Amino acid sequence: MPLIDVAVPVPLRQTFTYSFEQSLMPGVRVTVPFGNRTMTGVVTGNTAHTDNPDKVKPITGVLDTSPVLDECQLTLCRWLWQYYHHAPGEVIHTALPVLLRKGASAEPEPELWYRLSPTASEADSADLSRAPKQRDCFGALQKAPLSADVLKQTFSATVIKALLERNLIEAFSREPDSADRLWTDKLTIGSKPVPDQEQAVAISAIVQKKQTFAPFLLEGVTGSGKTEVYLQAIESVLKAGRQVLILVPEIGLTPQTVSRFTTRFGIEVGVLHSQITDKARLRVWQQARDGALGIIIGTRSAIFTPLKYPGMLIVDEEHDESFKQQDGLRYHARDLAVMRANQENIPLVLGSATPSLESLNNAINKRYQHLQLTRRAAGAQVTVQHVLDVTDQPMRFGLAEGTLSLMRQHLDQGNQVLVFVNRRGYAPALLCHHCGHTESCQRCERPYTVHKAHRRLHCHHCGATRPLPASCTQCGKTEMVTEGIGTEQLEQGLSQLFPDAPQVRIDSDSVRGKDKLQGMLDAINQQQYQLLIGTQILSKGHHFPHVTLVVVLDCDGALFSGDYRAPEKLAQLVTQLAGRAGRASKPGQMWLQTHNPQHPLLQDLINNGYGHFARHALLERKMAVQPPFGVQILVRAEAQDGQLAFQFLADAASCFEHVQLIGPMPGLIEKRQGRFRFMLVLQSDKRKHLHEQLRLALPAITAMPLASKVRWSVDVDPTDFS
Numbered sequence: 001m002p003l004i005d006v007a008v009p010v011p012l013r014q015t016f017t018y019s020f021e022q023s024l025m026p027g028v029r030v031t032v033p034f035g036n037r038t039m040t041g042v043v044t045g046n047t048a049h050t051d052n053p054d055k056v057k058p059i060t061g062v063l064d065t066s067p068v069l070d071e072c073q074l075t076l077c078r079w080l081w082q083y084y085h086h087a088p089g090e091v092i093h094t095a096l097p098v099l100l101r102k103g104a105s106a107e108p109e110p111e112l113w114y115r116l117s118p119t120a121s122e123a124d125s126a127d128l129s130r131a132p133k134q135r136d137c138f139g140a141l142q143k144a145p146l147s148a149d150v151l152k153q154t155f156s157a158t159v160i161k162a163l164l165e166r167n168l169i170e171a172f173s174r175e176p177d178s179a180d181r182l183w184t185d186k187l188t189i190g191s192k193p194v195p196d197q198e199q200a201v202a203i204s205a206i207v208q209k210k211q212t213f214a215p216f217l218l219e220g221v222t223g224s225g226k227t228e229v230y231l232q233a234i235e236s237v238l239k240a241g242r243q244v245l246i247l248v249p250e251i252g253l254t255p256q257t258v259s260r261f262t263t264r265f266g267i268e269v270g271v272l273h274s275q276i277t278d279k280a281r282l283r284v285w286q287q288a289r290d291g292a293l294g295i296i297i298g299t300r301s302a303i304f305t306p307l308k309y310p311g312m313l314i315v316d317e318e319h320d321e322s323f324k325q326q327d328g329l330r331y332h333a334r335d336l337a338v339m340r341a342n343q344e345n346i347p348l349v350l351g352s353a354t355p356s357l358e359s360l361n362n363a364i365n366k367r368y369q370h371l372q373l374t375r376r377a378a379g380a381q382v383t384v385q386h387v388l389d390v391t392d393q394p395m396r397f398g399l400a401e402g403t404l405s406l407m408r409q410h411l412d413q414g415n416q417v418l419v420f421v422n423r424r425g426y427a428p429a430l431l432c433h434h435c436g437h438t439e440s441c442q443r444c445e446r447p448y449t450v451h452k453a454h455r456r457l458h459c460h461h462c463g464a465t466r467p468l469p470a471s472c473t474q475c476g477k478t479e480m481v482t483e484g485i486g487t488e489q490l491e492q493g494l495s496q497l498f499p500d501a502p503q504v505r506i507d508s509d510s511v512r513g514k515d516k517l518q519g520m521l522d523a524i525n526q527q528q529y530q531l532l533i534g535t536q537i538l539s540k541g542h543h544f545p546h547v548t549l550v551v552v553l554d555c556d557g558a559l560f561s562g563d564y565r566a567p568e569k570l571a572q573l574v575t576q577l578a579g580r581a582g583r584a585s586k587p588g589q590m591w592l593q594t595h596n597p598q599h600p601l602l603q604d605l606i607n608n609g610y611g612h613f614a615r616h617a618l619l620e621r622k623m624a625v626q627p628p629f630g631v632q633i634l635v636r637a638e639a640q641d642g643q644l645a646f647q648f649l650a651d652a653a654s655c656f657e658h659v660q661l662i663g664p665m666p667g668l669i670e671k672r673q674g675r676f677r678f679m680l681v682l683q684s685d686k687r688k689h690l691h692e693q694l695r696l697a698l699p700a701i702t703a704m705p706l707a708s709k710v711r712w713s714v715d716v717d718p719t720d721f722s
């Protein structure tokens with residue numbers, strides 16, 4: 001009997017061999033016995049050899065007639081489990097829509113249709129004269145059978161039910177029509193602006209590359225019209241009947257984004273993000289696989305969407321941290337996009353105003369073609385950036401007098417002002433004025449954030465919450481005071497200081513709920529609000545034509561972080577925030593409040609811009625042999641007993657010989673949800689060497705006695721050191 005390799009969704013770094021009466025196509029789902037359970041796995045190949053043939057068990061069921069993962073996707077999965085040193089079964093699970101993991105059919109379900117019943121006749125129509133709706137419905141079906149979806153657009157369920165009860169019509173199920181490339185008939189090119197010279201250069205460079213692997217970095221300052229470049233570049237791809245997959249950051253996927261594409265091309269766009277149902281996700285997956293969608297826009301995991309006619313890949317805001325998954329399979333969707341474009345032989349456009357140092361380095365080294373947009377579109381001016389020294393300044397709600405009078409000026413001119421603070425809630429700590437005790441989450445040993453609206457304390461690390469205490473839990477005195485400022489407090493304060501300026505708060509608390517963010521963004525652009533208060537969410541790619549002033553409350557924390565990526569992240573945030581101002585006819589400015597006005601990073605950013613900062617940061621990384629010049633892999637471990645986690649990593653460290661090791665040391669967040677967290681950094685200037693060393697060491701690490709007593713994981717190319 002043929003031997004077959006199957007990836008089974010268990011956390012083990014191997015595939016498993018089973019037998020079956022015939023060989024099976026790789027990518028087909030099968031059910032197999034595993035331990036005392038039955039599991040759904042995916043065939044990864046047919047094999048000739050097994051070490052212990054007596055132990056091989058048979059495959060118990062075959063779920064698909066054709067593979068759910070095509071050759072290209074399987075190749076990518078193999079790359080993923082090798083590169084990220086992850087369990088093959090879990091990799092394949094990540095690559096499939098949830099319903100397919102659970103064994104659902106990969107083929108579209110038969111649709112419900114209606115037709116006249118065989119006994120119905122012309123005379124029946126006359127009988128319906130006193131029920132005009134039923135008569136019309138009957139008349140419609142007399143012409144041709146119709147799907148339930150179509151019929152229900154015109155007739156109510158009651159009308160259909162009445163006709164069914166009279167036995168005049170009947171329901172039947174029908175295989176859905178193939179919609180393969182039907183969208184090409186609907187494709188139209190809506191009105192579009194004339195590209196400026198830099199845009200035109202970028203567009204023509206991209207469209208020259210058809211059906212060949214060609215990576216581009218589109219580095220364009222905020223508001224320079226990158227999206228317009230995407231739109232005009234994909235035009236010829238769509239006209240050729242080929243599909244485009246666009247990745248965007250989680251928060252950037254608003255209906256506004258989608259509508260720019262639907263309006264331009266007049267075709268349906270498949271949308272994939274974390275809020276859609278499993279059923280809808282499977283539907284888009286099927287339509288993309290069957291060639292029934294021309295454009296698919298999605299967040300991180302959309303990179304796994306199969307395409308029947310792949311034409312182009314785009315990663316917008318490619319620097320965004322949400323493209324890296326921070327648990328399970330810790331893959332980077334941008335890096336996977338590069339692999340995929342290569343595999344599919346198609347162009348890839350990475351776009352950003354603040355490119356990651358990794359991508360920028362690839363562009364400088366000519367591995368990617370570098371396209372630059374240095375001017376804002378349609379004559380908008382660059383936002384002028386300033387630092388405001390707040391040392392010894394009287395402050396109100398975290399704002400200096402100077403900042404407040406600037407805000408007053410802009411508000412009086414009828415413009416919008418955006419105030420950024422990087423903390424949601426009322427205040428980041430609650431402490432006792434008498435004994436100094438800070439109320440902290442015991443599981444994370446971090447101060448609770450005060451949320452006044454709900455009168456509760458929240459731990460932003462683990463989500464734990466409890467009622468706001470009336471007195472100190474240590475000494476019992478009732479003089480509780482808050483420390484620091486969050487969005488909620490700023491909102492309260494600003495409504496006192498500027499009672500005449502309608503304000504809106506945008507943070508993950510206030511935008512919870514379907515389409516709420518979009519509603520707020522629309523209201524902002526209709527000028528229903530003048531003061532915009534918010535967190536990072538406000539920095540993400542939104543177009544705010546009426547904002548002329550951006551204020552950053554406090555950026556000092558990030559200047560002294562233990563994370564070597566913190567300066568890059570801060571520079572990206574500040575630049576993106578500045579990019580929200582002055583996007584239309586009115587010029588914009590940004591003010592950064594700081595106690596460190598002379599800090600070299602701030603000075604460089606303010607005076608020379610992100611591009612200069614990033615190139616300088618690359619030099620520093622080169623000296624320190626840090627990514628993208630050095631390669632890093634993190635082994636993390638956590639346990640309730642911190643000593644165990646530390647010891648596990650110390651033992652793991654002894655498995656390496658020719659690798660530079662840093663640690664074991666505590667994570668930047670030392671404790672979370674009752675577990676102490678440690679990490680061991682493996683570093684080298686040679687990628688291949690480091691991966692090889694880890695591959696050799698992993699069996700020994702996995703076999704260590706402590707390996708089953710702590711939670712541990714491998715993070716390749718880490719971006720987060722918490």
Ligand SMILES: Nc1ncnc2c1ncn2[C@@H]1O[C@H](COP(=O)(O)OP(=O)(O)OP(=O)(O)O)[C@@H](O)[C@H]1O
Nearest residue numbers: 193194195196222223224225226227228377378541
């Ligand atoms: N060539 C052009 N002529 C006129 N208007 C343009 C042109 N290109 C883009 N625009 C307009 O300029 C605005 C900004 O463009 P777009 O949103 O594409 O910029 P972006 O670079 O993607 O912005 P960001 O990175 O800041 O999110 C949009 O309203 C867009 O319609």
Ligand SMILES: [Zn+2]
Nearest residue numbers: 441444459462
């Ligand atoms: Zn906690």
